[in-house]
Amino acid sequence: MTAIRLRLNGAAVAEDVPPRLSLADFLRERRNLTGTHLGCEHGVCGACTVLVDGELARSCLTLAVACDEREVETIEGFAGDPVMAALRRNFHQHHALQCGFCTPAMLITARDLILRRRAGSEREIRDGLAGNICRCTGYTNIVTAIAEAAKEIGKGAPNGQ
Amino acid sequence: MKAPAVDYVRPRSLTEAVEFLAQAGSEARVIAGGQSLLAMMNLRVASPGLLIDIARLPELTAMADDDDAVTLGACVTHAAIEDGRVADPSRGLMPRVAASLGYRAIRTRGTIGGSLALSDPAAEWPAVLAALEGEVIVRGPGGRRALKCTEFTTGIFETQLSVAEIIEGVRVPKLAADARWGYLKLCRKTGEFASALAVAVADPGSGHSRVVSGAANGAPLVLEDTSRLVAEDHRDPEALRSAIAADLDRASDRHFDEFQRNLHTVVVLRAVRQVLA
Numbered sequence: 362m363t364a365i366r367l368r369l370n371g372a373a374v375a376e377d378v379p380p381r382l383s384l385a386d387f388l389r390e391r392r393n394l395t396g397t398h399l400g401c402e403h404g405v406c407g408a409c410t411v412l413v414d415g416e417l418a419r420s421c422l423t424l425a426v427a428c429d430e431r432e433v434e435t436i437e438g439f440a441g442d443p444v445m446a447a448l449r450r451n452f453h454q455h456h457a458l459q460c461g462f463c464t465p466a467m468l469i470t471a472r473d474l475i476l477r478r479r480a481g482s483e484r485e486i487r488d489g490l491a492g493n494i495c496r497c498t499g500y501t502n503i504v505t506a507i508a509e510a511a512k513e514i515g516k517g518a519p520n521g522q
Numbered sequence: 523m524k525a526p527a528v529d530y531v532r533p534r535s536l537t538e539a540v541e542f543l544a545q546a547g548s549e550a551r552v553i554a555g556g557q558s559l560l561a562m563m564n565l566r567v568a569s570p571g572l573l574i575d576i577a578r579l580p581e582l583t584a585m586a587d588d589d590d591a592v593t594l595g596a597c598v599t600h601a602a603i604e605d606g607r608v609a610d611p612s613r614g615l616m617p618r619v620a621a622s623l624g625y626r627a628i629r630t631r632g633t634i635g636g637s638l639a640l641s642d643p644a645a646e647w648p649a650v651l652a653a654l655e656g657e658v659i660v661r662g663p664g665g666r667r668a669l670k671c672t673e674f675t676t677g678i679f680e681t682q683l684s685v686a687e688i689i690e691g692v693r694v695p696k697l698a699a700d701a702r703w704g705y706l707k708l709c710r711k712t713g714e715f716a717s718a719l720a721v722a723v724a725d726p727g728s729g730h731s732r733v734v735s736g737a738a739n740g741a742p743l744v745l746e747d748t749s750r751l752v753a754e755d756h757r758d759p760e761a762l763r764s765a766i767a768a769d770l771d772r773a774s775d776r777h778f779d780e781f782q783r784n785l786h787t788v789v790v791l792r793a794v795r796q797v798l799a
Contacts, residue, residue, distance in 0.1 A: 363530060380530030380573065383560075402523060403561040410627050416601065417627035422560040426530050427553075427575060473626065491712035492625025 365429040370394075370438030378425045385409045385420035387428075388435055396436035396465045400494070407493035410466035411435050417473050436465035444472045447510040457506035459497035467493050471507045480511040525563035532575045536661055536690060539576050544663045544686040546572045552688055553577070554597050555631035557624070558640050582635070582690065585609060590696055593659070596635025596689040604629060611696040612654055615703040615723070619650050622705075625713045635689040641675040641741070644715035646707065648675045649736030652744065653703075653721040656694040662687035675741040701725035704796025706789050707736075718785040720793035724752050733794060735786050739776040745769035748790060757798050759791070766790050 362377040369392065378387060383402075388394040388411070400406035402421045409420040412434040439445035448468050451457070458464045467490070474480040474489040486504050495503060533539040543550055551570035553559055554577050562568040576582055582597040585608045592611035594603075602608050604620035623629060623637075623646050637647040638658055651658075651671040658674045660667050663686050671692070675681050683689065697703070704722040709715065719736035731753035735743040747765035756762070766787050770778060778786065 379527065381525040381528050381563075383525070383564075386524070402564045404557060404628060407625065407627065413630075416630040418631055419557070419627050421564065422557050422628075423631065424530070424556065424560065424573075426532075427556070427577065429532075470627070488712055489626065492627055 363426045363429075365426055367428050367430065368432040370434055380424060380426045382425045383421050384411070384413075384418075384423040384425050384428055384433065387425035388420060388433075394435050394437050398462055398465060400462070405494070406463075407470065408463050408466050410469050410493065412469065412473075417470060436469060439468075439472070442472070444475055444510070444514055447513045448472060448475075448507065451506040451510040451513070452503070455502045455506040455509065457498065457502040458495075463493060463495040463497075467495065467503060471503075471510070474507065475511045475514055480507055483508065486511075523564055523566060525560065526566060526569040528563070528570060529572045530575065531572065532578070534579075536576070536579055536581050536688065539574055539579065539688055540661055540663055540686065542572070542574045543688060546574075548685055550574055552639070554582075554633040554636040554639075555599065556636075557628045557632040558636065558642065576688065577631075577633070584691075591693050592696065593691050593693045594634055595691045596638075597633045598635075600624070600629035600632050600634065600637075601626065603634065611694040612703065613697045613699075613701060615650065615654070615697075615705060615721070616694070618705055619646050619721075622646065622707050623713075628713075634692060638671075638674065638692065639681065639683060639689050641679055641681050642715070643678045643740055644717075644719075644737040646716070646719065646736065649719060649734045649742035650705070650721050651692060651694065652742045653723045653732045653734040654694050654697070655730065655732070656692050658692055659690045660687045661690045666690065668693070672742075672744060677740050680741075697723070698725050698727040700727060702797045704793035706793045706796070708785065708789050718782070718789040720786070720790040722752055722790075722793040722797045724755075724797045726755075729753065733790060735790060738773070738786065739778065739782075743769070743773055743776065745790065746772075748794065752794055752797055755798065762791060762794060763787065 366375045398408040400408040404422045411420045549571035553573045582595040584595045586593040587609040592609045600620040656671040657668045707716045707719040716737040722733045724731040733745040733748040
């Protein structure tokens with residue numbers, strides 16, 4: 362067991378974890394944050410994507426021990442986030458999900474694309490989503506929802522950001 | 523699946539990391555971004571007894587920008603290169619390559635040193651750094667040594683790295699202002715490993731020109747005849763095709779089938795055309 366301390370969705374967390382425990386299993390089984398989903402467990406499907414120190418990360422390919430002194434954000438942590446609010450609204454309006462398994466990671470990835478200004482065209486959005494697999498929608502509505510959210514944010518934010 | 527049980531240490535310096543590695547020997551694996559190693563552990567293809575986490579060592583995330591070269595620490599991430607957060611010696615080639623590598627969530631954690639240390643035959647950096655005449659700087663119990671990237675990778679997942687050595691960084695000479703490059707990675711889905719990739723660099727000032735094939739069933743394949751034609755600014759497509767054919771013929775140990783041969787030929791031609799355009 363190794364002792365770790367991290368910030369999880371803004372709150373300080375301290376636990377003892379076995380080194381082999383993935384961040385995904387830590388979140389789901391130790392913290393009951395089941396919005397982070399596990400599909401392939403080898404970095405291909407993207408369903409487990411979270412933020413570590415503000416950057417996208419596969420929580421299945423990240424050890425919980427390696428998150429000591431890091432900041433982790435999961436889909437449960439974006440309640441007050443304006444970009445996430447715009448994405449949620451547009452995913453709803455454009456029917457950008459069916460079963461919902463890929464949705465939390467799609468939202469986190471889409472938010473990152475918008476904040477890094479990589480959601481300016483359909484091509485850019487599709488490239489940026491290549492690491493997130495959806496087996497229901499055929500992606501069309503997801504791409505539309507992200508494009509619309511990006512437009513809204515572009516209008517709403519200061520300095521045209 | 524889940525990774526097997528393993529011990530874990532996070533050394534505070536590269537010297538300490540080398541000591542851990544020297545003690546544990548082949549039982550231990552050095553982990554940086556872990557984007558290949560953890561996948562292999564989850565699939566139970568790898569089951570090391572000890573993980574030595576070097577991702578946060580300040581000396582491995584540092585960067586030096588000298589007159590004639592840029593040295594990147596082994597733990598510089600693909601995303602840092604993609605975003606231009608570190609100096610670029612390659613006039614845009616390395617950021618372009620970084621952006622083509624896996625997915626953003628992989629690039630934020632995966633490192634240039636990790637890519638070299640694993641030397642997956644389909645990986646981008648071994649081929650690209652060979653084309654740029656880079657050097658791998660390696661630290662072991664006996665001190666530091668530098669190895670040419672063209673020689674560092676010796677085969678499929680095989681390198682010159684010995685059991686107790688850790689990659690410290692990679693030194694990449696700067697391309698001149700009038701140097702040109704071409705890069706093409708062929709994969710069926712954005713972010714996948716390449717089915718074929720090619721890098722072409724032409725630096726007329728220094729006379730250095732090199733064309734390298736990646737995903738070539740082994741170490742990056744330096745295409746000597748093709749490189750010479752690029753250096754001479756030779757544009758005849760038939761001459762280029764026969765040079766590529768001669769280079770691929772010489773690489774009989776790669777056992778390319780007809781499909782792969784055609785794939786590599788087309789990808790190399792396109793990368794070369796970017797240089798000669």
